[in-house]
Amino acid sequence: xxxxxxxxxxxxxxxxxxxxxxxxxxxxxxxxxxxxxxxxxxxxxxxxxxxxxxxxxxxxxxxxxxxxxxxxxxxxxxxxxxxxxxxxxxxxxxxxxxxxxxxxxxxxxxxxxxxxxxxxxxxxxxxxxxx
Amino acid sequence: xxxxxxxxxxxxxxxxxxxxxxxxxxxxxxxxxxxxxxxxxxxxxxxxxxxxxxxxxxxxxxxxxxxxxxxxxxxxxxxxxxxxxxxxxxxxxxxxxxxxxxxxxxxxxxxxxxxxxxxxxxxxxxxxxxx
DNA sequence: TATTTTACTACTAAAATGGTAGGAATTACA
DNA sequence: TGTAATTCCTACCATTTTAGTAGTAAAATA
Numbered sequence: 001x002x003x004x005x006x007x008x009x010x011x012x013x014x015x016x017x018x019x020x021x022x023x024x025x026x027x028x029x030x031x032x033x034x035x036x037x038x039x040x041x042x043x044x045x046x047x048x049x050x051x052x053x054x055x056x057x058x059x060x061x062x063x064x065x066x067x068x069x070x071x072x073x074x075x076x077x078x079x080x081x082x083x084x085x086x087x088x089x090x091x092x093x094x095x096x097x098x099x100x101x102x103x104x105x106x107x108x109x110x111x112x113x114x115x116x117x118x119x120x121x122x123x124x125x126x127x128x129x130x131x
Numbered sequence: 132x133x134x135x136x137x138x139x140x141x142x143x144x145x146x147x148x149x150x151x152x153x154x155x156x157x158x159x160x161x162x163x164x165x166x167x168x169x170x171x172x173x174x175x176x177x178x179x180x181x182x183x184x185x186x187x188x189x190x191x192x193x194x195x196x197x198x199x200x201x202x203x204x205x206x207x208x209x210x211x212x213x214x215x216x217x218x219x220x221x222x223x224x225x226x227x228x229x230x231x232x233x234x235x236x237x238x239x240x241x242x243x244x245x246x247x248x249x250x251x252x253x254x255x256x257x258x259x260x261x262x
Numbered sequence: 263t264a265t266t267t268t269a270c271t272a273c274t275a276a277a278a279t280g281g282t283a284g285g286a287a288t289t290a291c292a
Numbered sequence: 293t294g295t296a297a298t299t300c301c302t303a304c305c306a307t308t309t310t311a312g313t314a315g316t317a318a319a320a321t322a
Contacts, residue, residue, distance in 0.1 A: 001132060001133065001134060001216065001219050001220070001221060002220070002221060002222065002223075003132060003221050003242070003245075004278090004279065004280080005279080005280065005281090006280085008238075011238065015237070015238075028297080028299090030297080039280090039281070041281075041282060042280070042281055042282085045280095045281080045282095045301095047299085047300095048300075048301080051299095051300085058298095058300095059288090059289075059298085059299080060287070060288040060289055060297090060299045061287090061288050061289025061290060061296095061297065061298050062288095062290040062291070062297045062298065063289080063291090063297080063298085064288080064289065064290085064297075064298045065298070065299080066299090088132045090132060090133060090134050091134050091139070106146070106261050106262075107139075107142065107261050110208065110261060113252065114134075114249065114252055114253065117248055117249065117252045118245065118248065118249060121245055121248045125241060125244075130237050130238050130241060131237075135309090135310065135311085136310080136311065137310085137311085159267065160267085160268080161266085161267080170311090170313080172312075172313060172314075173311070173312055175268080175269080175270090176270095176311095176312080176313095178268085179269075179270075182269085189267095189268065189269095190267085190268080190319090191266090191267055191268045191269080191318070191319040191320055192265085192267050192268080192318095192319055192320025192321055193265065193266045193267065193321045193322075194266080194267085194320085194321070195266075195319085195320065195321085196267070196268080
C-alpha cells in the first residue's frame with residue numbers, strides 16, 4: 001500500500017510548475033531536476049504519463065519546457081497521482097466491471113469502500129493547497 | 132497502492148475461523164487451504180505474521196489447528212491487514228518520527244492525512260461485518 | 263511408533279519499481 | 293546556417309518486492 005516515487009515526483013513537478021504559474025514562462029525539466037535533485041531522465045519518463053493527461057502546454061527546443069494549462073486550483077491531487085501511477089485501485093476487482101463475482105463477494109464492499117475513501121480524499125485536495 | 136495477497140489471504144483465513152467460531156473446534160490450515168483453494172505452504176507463512184499478533188489459540192498435532200482468541204466482533208479489519216502486511220503506511224515518512232523534515236515538508240499533511248484516512252476506515256470495520 | 267499438525271528457516275521465480283541510455287525532432291538564437 | 297537546449301520516444305537493466313516452494317523439527321494424538 002505505498003505511493004511510489006512516480007506519484008511523489010509527479011507531484012513535486014506539478015508543485016514546481018504551480019509555483020511558477022504566474023511567471024507564465026516555460027520551465028525545463030533540467031531546471032526542476034536540479035532544484036529538486038531528481039534524475040532528469042526519470043522525470044522525463046514520468047512526465048510522459050502526465051502529458052497524456054494533457055496537464056501542460058509544452059514547447060520543444062531552447063528556452064522550451066512545460067507550463068500548466070490550467071490554474072493550480074483547477075488540478076486535484078487525485079488526478080495527478082492517478083495520471084502518474086496509472087491507477088490507484090487497492091485491489092484489481094474494484095475497477096469498472098472487473099470482477100464477475102462482485103455481487104456475491106462478501107469482501108467486495110470492504111475494498112470498494114476503501115478505494116472510494118482514498119480517491120475521494122485525494123480528489124478533495126487541490127494542487128494549490130500545497131504550493 | 133495495492134493490498135497484496137498476503138492481506139487478502141489473511142482476511143480469508145480470519146473469516147473462515149470467524150465462521151467456525153461457535154463450534155469451538157481447532158481448524159487446520161489444511162482444511163482452509165482446500166476450501167479456499169490457496170497453497171497450504173503460503174498460508175502457513177502468512178499465519179506466522181498473524182500468530183505474532185496473538186490472534187489465536189493454537190494446538191499442534193492431530194486434530195490440532197487454530198481458533199480465534201477473541202470474538203469475531205472484537206477484531207478490526209485494520210489490525211488484521213496491518214498484522215499480515217507489516218504496515219499500511221502510504222509513504223515511509225508517515226510512521227512514528229520517521230522523517231526529520233516533517234514539520235517543514237509541504238506535502239507531509241497530505242500523506243499523513245491519506246494514511247489516517249485509510250487506517251481509520253479499516254479500523255472502523257469489524258471481522259464480524261464480513262462473515 | 264505412526265500420523266498429523268504447527269513452527270520455523272531457507273530458497274526461488276516472476277513481477278514491479280526505479281531507474282539509465284540513446285537518439286530523433288524541434289526551437290531559439292548567435 | 294549551425295549549435296545548443298529541449299521535448300519526445302523506445303528500449304534496456306539492476307534491485308526490490310511479491311508470491312510462492314521446500315524441507316525439517318517439534319508437538320500432540322491415538
